[in-house]
Amino acid sequence: MGSALDKLDHWIAGSAVMPTGADYMAVTDPATGCEARQLACGNADDVDLAVQAASAAETAWKQIPALARARLFGDLARAMRADSAELARLEISETGKPEAVALAEVENSATYFDFYGGLIGMPAGDTLDVAPDQHVYTRREAFGVIGVITPWNVPLNQAARACAPALAAGNTVVVKPSESTSASTVRLAQLATEVGFPSGVFNVVLGTGQDAGAALVAHPDVSKVAFTGSVGTGRAIGHIAADRIIPVTLELGGKSANIIFADADVEKAVAGSLLAFTANAGQVCSAGTRLLVHRSIHDEVVQKLAAGAAAVRPGRDIGPLITRAQLERVQEYFKIAESEGAQAVTGGTVSVVAQETGGFYIDPTVYIGVDNSARIAREEIFGPVVLMLAFDTEDEAIELANDSDYGLVAGVWTSNVSRALRVSERIRVGQVFVNTWSTGSVQTPFGGWKNSGYGREKGVEALHHYSQVKCVTIKF
Numbered sequence: 001m002g003s004a005l006d007k008l009d010h011w012i013a014g015s016a017v018m019p020t021g022a023d024y025m026a027v028t029d030p031a032t033g034c035e036a037r038q039l040a041c042g043n044a045d046d047v048d049l050a051v052q053a054a055s056a057a058e059t060a061w062k063q064i065p066a067l068a069r070a071r072l073f074g075d076l077a078r079a080m081r082a083d084s085a086e087l088a089r090l091e092i093s094e095t096g097k098p099e100a101v102a103l104a105e106v107e108n109s110a111t112y113f114d115f116y117g118g119l120i121g122m123p124a125g126d127t128l129d130v131a132p133d134q135h136v137y138t139r140r141e142a143f144g145v146i147g148v149i150t151p152w153n154v155p156l157n158q159a160a161r162a163c164a165p166a167l168a169a170g171n172t173v174v175v176k177p178s179e180s181t182s183a184s185t186v187r188l189a190q191l192a193t194e195v196g197f198p199s200g201v202f203n204v205v206l207g208t209g210q211d212a213g214a215a216l217v218a219h220p221d222v223s224k225v226a227f228t229g230s231v232g233t234g235r236a237i238g239h240i241a242a243d244r245i246i247p248v249t250l251e252l253g254g255k256s257a258n259i260i261f262a263d264a265d266v267e268k269a270v271a272g273s274l275l276a277f278t279a280n281a282g283q284v285c286s287a288g289t290r291l292l293v294h295r296s297i298h299d300e301v302v303q304k305l306a307a308g309a310a311a312v313r314p315g316r317d318i319g320p321l322i323t324r325a326q327l328e329r330v331q332e333y334f335k336i337a338e339s340e341g342a343q344a345v346t347g348g349t350v351s352v353v354a355q356e357t358g359g360f361y362i363d364p365t366v367y368i369g370v371d372n373s374a375r376i377a378r379e380e381i382f383g384p385v386v387l388m389l390a391f392d393t394e395d396e397a398i399e400l401a402n403d404s405d406y407g408l409v410a411g412v413w414t415s416n417v418s419r420a421l422r423v424s425e426r427i428r429v430g431q432v433f434v435n436t437w438s439t440g441s442v443q444t445p446f447g448g449w450k451n452s453g454y455g456r457e458k459g460v461e462a463l464h465h466y467s468q469v470k471c472v473t474i475k476f
């Protein structure tokens with residue numbers, strides 16, 4: 001089966017399904033500003049169809065022996081690698097990211113199925129020594145249908161990251177990808193069907209958050225929601241989940257601090273810090289967008305980082321911003337920065353590549369000159385923009401890092417192991433990177449503290465968030 005995803009329909013019960021309202025919307029290629037394809041606009045009826053299919057597939061999914069389910073995961077990972085050119089093409093057509101980056105995303109997404117396939121059938125309960133005449137044990141059971149709602153920045157990765165552990169724990173899924181970037185997720189569901197996942201186990205319903213997304217969260221047969229996206233949407237979904245008394249994983253935004261101490265390897269710290277705010281054109285929840293530098297090396301780091309940022313070429317090294325609206329939002333932050341008294345050491349403008357191509361390209365931007373109370377220090381911009389702040393003491397660096405509504409990631413650059421341990425312990429975030437900046441691996445649990453959300457994706461941890469405990473007591 002080829003993908004033929006020029007016009008995108010829902011994927012429900014193992015087939016492409018047209019929207020009941022026959023509504024479609026245009027998806028834009030952000031590298032050119034032109035239409036990439038038409039996308040089905042799902043409504044509550046479409047969501048109901050998908051959830052019913054997922055509900056009906058629960059029994060068939062559970063009845064497949066664990067090792068046979070694990071084999072399907074391996075087959076899907078292999079199919080993704082074999083299809084990497086097409087998955088990357090779809091991803092590029094809606095995000096504009098460079099080909100090497102898209103291919104790396106496909107490979108990374110396949111590893112979720114490698115990893116969680118390997119965990120299917122592993123012991124998932126305990127026996128408890130309660131009394132001599134009782135046999136007491138716990139087991140972890142699936143919730144049922146999981147509603148997965150994903151954002152546009154790394155669409156295939158976000159879908160695979162949530163679906164692999166959800167399916168491995170025995171659930172079925174209905175995914176509502178971002179309306180800007182749905183194609184690679186539909187292709188993933190097609191591949192799952194091709195390798196033999198029973199129909200209805202992996203469904204994708206398309207459309208806007210206000211219609212399809214909200215209907216998915218409100219559907220009475222959805223037993224848990226896994227949401228990745230902005231704080232505002234996460235809060236709205238959290239309210240509905242609270243009303244329905246269902247669990248929700250919220251993977252939200254960040255304003256992550258990246259701290260360079262005077263004893264750091266400056267060259268490595270600058271290279272890592274550049275990547276931390278420019279990767280994916282800064283459209284990463286874990287981007288290092290507040291760079292705290294010890295005053296003794298501050299000016300040296302400003303100069304080296306600005307030179308590195310100026311050498312990053314939009315269109316070659318990084319892709320565009322996702323939409324015209326996002327481009328305008330980042331430009332608005334440029335005005336806010338100026339009005340607050342910040343100085344752009346480099347960038348602060350729409351890239352010339354934007355004029356050449358019609359795409360939504362921004363030059364990497366390094367700001368200095370305002371403190372941690374400025375809006376550009378507190379609000380997530382979601383573009384390749386960093387603010388540099390100087391500090392004098394370790395305590396001050398920790399205080400600045402923690403002075404944020406968010407708590408997703410922190411970076412620490414130092415050659416002193418005691419300092420690395422001390423600082424890592426005191427920073428209030430879900431993950432700390434010492435002498436590196438990355439998004440971790442499939443094995444490392446990922447999630448936020450404070451406004452960055454709760455629940456965990458990745459690692460063995462995620463399996464706990466996609467299953468619930470049952471305790472059985474048998475009296476002899």
Ligand code: NAD
Nearest residue numbers: 150151152177178208209213214229230233251252253285
């Ligand atoms: P968004 O909140 O606008 O949209 C995310 C998804 O939610 C989309 O599929 C959208 O259609 C849907 N949605 C919107 N309104 C909805 C509603 N009322 N009910 C149900 N669904 C709804 O976020 P975005 O702009 O797509 O993504 C950017 C945000 O995502 C940033 O804040 C970023 O930090 C965050 N993010 C977090 C992580 C993480 O792992 N923590 C990863 C990537 C992105």
